Amino acid sequence: MQSENGQVYLTIHDGIGEIVFNRPEKRNAMNLEMWRDLSQLVAMCATDAAVSVVLVRSADPSVFCAGGDISEFQTLRKDAVTNLAYNRTVKDAVLGLKNLAKPSLAMVSGLCIGGGTEIAVACDLRFCADHTRMGIPPATLGFVYDVAExxxxxDLVGPSRAKDLLFSGRLLHAAEAYQMGLVDRVFADRLLLTETLNYIRLLLNNAQNSIQGCKGIVDALNAGARVDDPRLKQIVDDALDSPQYQEGVRAFLEKRRPNFKKFR
Amino acid sequence: MQSENGQVYLTIHDGIGEIVFNRPEKRNAMNLEMWRDLSQLVAMCATDAAVSVVLVRSADPSVFCAGGDISEFQTLRKDAVTNLAYNRTVKDAVLGLKNLAKPSLAMVSGLCIGGGTEIAVACDLRFCADHTRMGIPPATLGFVYDVAExxxxxDLVGPSRAKDLLFSGRLLHAAEAYQMGLVDRVFADRLLLTETLNYIRLLLNNAQNSIQGCKGIVDALNAGARVDDPRLKQIVDDALDSPQYQEGVRAFLEKRRPNFKKFR
Amino acid sequence: MQSENGQVYLTIHDGIGEIVFNRPEKRNAMNLEMWRDLSQLVAMCATDAAVSVVLVRSADPSVFCAGGDISEFQTLRKDAVTNLAYNRTVKDAVLGLKNLAKPSLAMVSGLCIGGGTEIAVACDLRFCADHTRMGIPPATLGFVYDVAExxxxxDLVGPSRAKDLLFSGRLLHAAEAYQMGLVDRVFADRLLLTETLNYIRLLLNNAQNSIQGCKGIVDALNAGARVDDPRLKQIVDDALDSPQYQEGVRAFLEKRRPNFKKFR
Structure with missing residues (x-):
C-alpha cells in the first residue's frame, strides 16, 4: 500500500503526508479497493507523528479524480441493500478525512468529479489549478447525494449553490468554483505545487496544537455544538497552558521567530 | 387565473410551469389578490405531472416586481392585528414556493424590490439580467422583515450582508448581488431567457427523483435536521432502489445519454 | 475617558457614536485598560439616546489595530488561570459590541490584526480602505482562538475560510477579505470616510426600530433560535403597531420622504 505502484499511496516527507491517487488509466476513478486504501492511509497519517499536514493529490496533473468507478455500480452498488456495504467503505474514507485532527489540503488539478469532489470537500482546504473543472453528477445518474456529503x-457554498451543483450536475471552471467558495485558491498550473507547498510550510512553522485546536472548534460549531460547550473551552484553556504558548509569546517579545517544531 | 389576462398567470409547456407576473401598470406590485393567486398557481405546479421545473418571471423585462402594493397597507395591513390575515396570505405563497418539492428558478430582470426579492429568494435559484436592481426596504417603511424571510x-448571503440590505434598504446592482450570493448567475439582458431555458433543459434531462431528493435534503439540513436523520437516509435509499438509478448506471456503461423522461 | 487624550475615546455627533482607538505609538495594540474602556464606551453608546449608530475606527488611518498588547501576555495572560480574568475583560468588550441593540460599523484602514479583527468582526458591518491588511495570528503564538470569536x-466567511485564516495566520489584502466576506465594502483610501458617513446617514434616515428589530432577528437566528420563536414574531408585530410604520406608509403614499427622526 505504501508502494508507489499502488492505486492510492502515501508518501511522508518534511512533516507532510501526501496521499496520492495513481490510477491514470481510469482517470483515478475510485473503486472499492481504493476507498478502502484511502481509509487506511488517512488512519496512518492520523497516528504517524511524522505527519503534521495531510496533502491529497493526484500523480497525474491532468485529472484529480473522475469520480466513483461506475463499472462497479451494477454489482457492488446495485440497490439500497448492496449500497449499505459500499457506502460504509466510502463513508469510512470520507469521514476519516473529515474527522482527521490534523489539517488537510486537497491540491486539485484537472478533472474533479463526484467522488473526487467528495474527497476534496472533506479536506479542510482546496487549492486548484486554473484549468480545473469540478462537478457532482448524481442527478445525471439517478441517485441522491449522500446526506453527510x-x-x-x-456548509461550504451555501444552500443555493449546493442546489445548483446537485440539480444540474454541471462542471464548474476554477474561477466559478472559487467565486462560490468551493475552492479556496486558484493558481496557474505551473505554480500550483509551489504555492501549495509554500502554504503548507506556513502551517508547518505554526503551532500544531493551535491549528488542531482551531480545527476542532470550527468543526464542532459547524456540527451544531454550542458556543458555551465546556469541551470547546477546554481546548482553548489547554493551549494557554501549553509550552507552545510560552514559546510563542517569548519569541514575539524577543523579536525572533518561534520554534514550535521541538514540540511535535 | 390561467388566462394570460390575469395579474399573475401560469403557463405550462415542455415540462416547465411558468408563473408570470403581469401587472405592468403597477410595476407588478403585489396586491393581496396576486399573493392569493400565486399560492394557487404554485399549488397547481406542485400537483400537475406536466410540470417538472417552476420558472417565476415577469411578463415585462423592465421590472420583476416592485414589491408589495403599499396602497393596500393602510387598510389591509394597518397594524399587527390586520397583518395577521395579510401576512398569512403572503406566507402561504412564499412558503408554498419555498416548500415546493420541485425545483424552482426566478428569472429576474429589472427592478426587484421587497416582495419581489422575497419571492425570488424563496425560489431555489435566481438568474438575473445585468441591469437588475434588488433591495429590501422595510427599514424605509418602519416595519421589520418577517422572521422566515x-x-x-x-442563509443565502450570510448574516452580515443580510444586515447591510435590511439596515439600509439600498438597491444592489446585479454584480454586487452576484458577489454576495443573492443571485446565482448574471447574464446580459438579451441572453437571460436563452441561458435560463438552457439551464432548465439541463435539469429536465436529469433524473427528477434525484433533483427532488437533493432539494429535500439541502432544505431539511438548512432547517436544522441532523445529518443522521433517518428520513433523509430514506431519501437516499429510495433513489438507489429506483428505476431511474438503474437507467442512469446502464446508460453510463453503454456510453449513451440516459432517458429519464419515461419515469415522470 | 471621554477626552480625546484617552487611548480609546468616544465622541458623539449627529446620531453617531464614534469609538476611536488612539494609541498610535503602539499601533493601537489593545492593553487590558483599553479593553475595559472599550466595554464602557460601548455601554455608554447603548444607553445614550443621542447615539443611533456606532462607528468604530482608529484616529490613525495607517493602522486600525495591531492586536492585543502581547507585552502584557507574560504577566496578565500567562496561563489558563490568569487568562480567566484577562479573557473576561476582552469578552465584555467584544460581546458588548456584538450584543449592542444599535447597529455598528467598523471602519478599517491599514493594519488590522488579531484583537483588531476580533473587534471588527464583532461589529455588524466592516468597511475598509483598499490598503488594509487583516489577519488572525493565534497559530503563530501557540494559543487557540476563542470559541465565541x-x-x-x-458565520461570516464560512468554515473553510475561517480555517485558512486561523491555520496560517496570514495577512489578507482588502480584495481577498472582500471576496470571502470578511469585509463588506472596500473603498479607495481617500473615499473611505466619506462613503462610510454616507452609508451611516442612510441608516440614520431609516426607522431605527426597524433596523434594531432586523438586527435582533438576524442575530437570534444565527445563535440558533427557531423560525417560529414567539419572541421574534413579537419583534415583527411590535413594529407593525409602531408610529414609525404609520409614518412610513403615509409618507410613501404621499410621495414624500418619511421623517423617522422625531421617534428617537
Whole structure:
C-alpha cells in the first residue's frame, strides 16, 4: 500500500503526508479497493507523528479524480441493500478525512468529479489549478447525494449553490468554483505545487496544537455544538497552558521567530 | 387565473410551469389578490405531472416586481392585528414556493424590490439580467422583515450582508448581488431567457427523483435536521432502489445519454 | 475617558457614536485598560439616546489595530488561570459590541490584526480602505482562538475560510477579505470616510426600530433560535403597531420622504 505502484499511496516527507491517487488509466476513478486504501492511509497519517499536514493529490496533473468507478455500480452498488456495504467503505474514507485532527489540503488539478469532489470537500482546504473543472453528477445518474456529503457541500457554498451543483450536475471552471467558495485558491498550473507547498510550510512553522485546536472548534460549531460547550473551552484553556504558548509569546517579545517544531 | 389576462398567470409547456407576473401598470406590485393567486398557481405546479421545473418571471423585462402594493397597507395591513390575515396570505405563497418539492428558478430582470426579492429568494435559484436592481426596504417603511424571510435571506448571503440590505434598504446592482450570493448567475439582458431555458433543459434531462431528493435534503439540513436523520437516509435509499438509478448506471456503461423522461 | 487624550475615546455627533482607538505609538495594540474602556464606551453608546449608530475606527488611518498588547501576555495572560480574568475583560468588550441593540460599523484602514479583527468582526458591518491588511495570528503564538470569536468568524466567511485564516495566520489584502466576506465594502483610501458617513446617514434616515428589530432577528437566528420563536414574531408585530410604520406608509403614499427622526 505504501508502494508507489499502488492505486492510492502515501508518501511522508518534511512533516507532510501526501496521499496520492495513481490510477491514470481510469482517470483515478475510485473503486472499492481504493476507498478502502484511502481509509487506511488517512488512519496512518492520523497516528504517524511524522505527519503534521495531510496533502491529497493526484500523480497525474491532468485529472484529480473522475469520480466513483461506475463499472462497479451494477454489482457492488446495485440497490439500497448492496449500497449499505459500499457506502460504509466510502463513508469510512470520507469521514476519516473529515474527522482527521490534523489539517488537510486537497491540491486539485484537472478533472474533479463526484467522488473526487467528495474527497476534496472533506479536506479542510482546496487549492486548484486554473484549468480545473469540478462537478457532482448524481442527478445525471439517478441517485441522491449522500446526506453527510450534502451538508459538507452546503456548509461550504451555501444552500443555493449546493442546489445548483446537485440539480444540474454541471462542471464548474476554477474561477466559478472559487467565486462560490468551493475552492479556496486558484493558481496557474505551473505554480500550483509551489504555492501549495509554500502554504503548507506556513502551517508547518505554526503551532500544531493551535491549528488542531482551531480545527476542532470550527468543526464542532459547524456540527451544531454550542458556543458555551465546556469541551470547546477546554481546548482553548489547554493551549494557554501549553509550552507552545510560552514559546510563542517569548519569541514575539524577543523579536525572533518561534520554534514550535521541538514540540511535535 | 390561467388566462394570460390575469395579474399573475401560469403557463405550462415542455415540462416547465411558468408563473408570470403581469401587472405592468403597477410595476407588478403585489396586491393581496396576486399573493392569493400565486399560492394557487404554485399549488397547481406542485400537483400537475406536466410540470417538472417552476420558472417565476415577469411578463415585462423592465421590472420583476416592485414589491408589495403599499396602497393596500393602510387598510389591509394597518397594524399587527390586520397583518395577521395579510401576512398569512403572503406566507402561504412564499412558503408554498419555498416548500415546493420541485425545483424552482426566478428569472429576474429589472427592478426587484421587497416582495419581489422575497419571492425570488424563496425560489431555489435566481438568474438575473445585468441591469437588475434588488433591495429590501422595510427599514424605509418602519416595519421589520418577517422572521422566515430573514432566515432565507441570511442563509443565502450570510448574516452580515443580510444586515447591510435590511439596515439600509439600498438597491444592489446585479454584480454586487452576484458577489454576495443573492443571485446565482448574471447574464446580459438579451441572453437571460436563452441561458435560463438552457439551464432548465439541463435539469429536465436529469433524473427528477434525484433533483427532488437533493432539494429535500439541502432544505431539511438548512432547517436544522441532523445529518443522521433517518428520513433523509430514506431519501437516499429510495433513489438507489429506483428505476431511474438503474437507467442512469446502464446508460453510463453503454456510453449513451440516459432517458429519464419515461419515469415522470 | 471621554477626552480625546484617552487611548480609546468616544465622541458623539449627529446620531453617531464614534469609538476611536488612539494609541498610535503602539499601533493601537489593545492593553487590558483599553479593553475595559472599550466595554464602557460601548455601554455608554447603548444607553445614550443621542447615539443611533456606532462607528468604530482608529484616529490613525495607517493602522486600525495591531492586536492585543502581547507585552502584557507574560504577566496578565500567562496561563489558563490568569487568562480567566484577562479573557473576561476582552469578552465584555467584544460581546458588548456584538450584543449592542444599535447597529455598528467598523471602519478599517491599514493594519488590522488579531484583537483588531476580533473587534471588527464583532461589529455588524466592516468597511475598509483598499490598503488594509487583516489577519488572525493565534497559530503563530501557540494559543487557540476563542470559541465565541471563532463562531463569529465562521458565520461570516464560512468554515473553510475561517480555517485558512486561523491555520496560517496570514495577512489578507482588502480584495481577498472582500471576496470571502470578511469585509463588506472596500473603498479607495481617500473615499473611505466619506462613503462610510454616507452609508451611516442612510441608516440614520431609516426607522431605527426597524433596523434594531432586523438586527435582533438576524442575530437570534444565527445563535440558533427557531423560525417560529414567539419572541421574534413579537419583534415583527411590535413594529407593525409602531408610529414609525404609520409614518412610513403615509409618507410613501404621499410621495414624500418619511421623517423617522422625531421617534428617537
Amino acid at each position: 450534502t451538508k459538507m457541500l452546503s | 430573514t432566515k432565507m435571506l441570511s | 471563532t463562531k463569529m468568524l465562521s
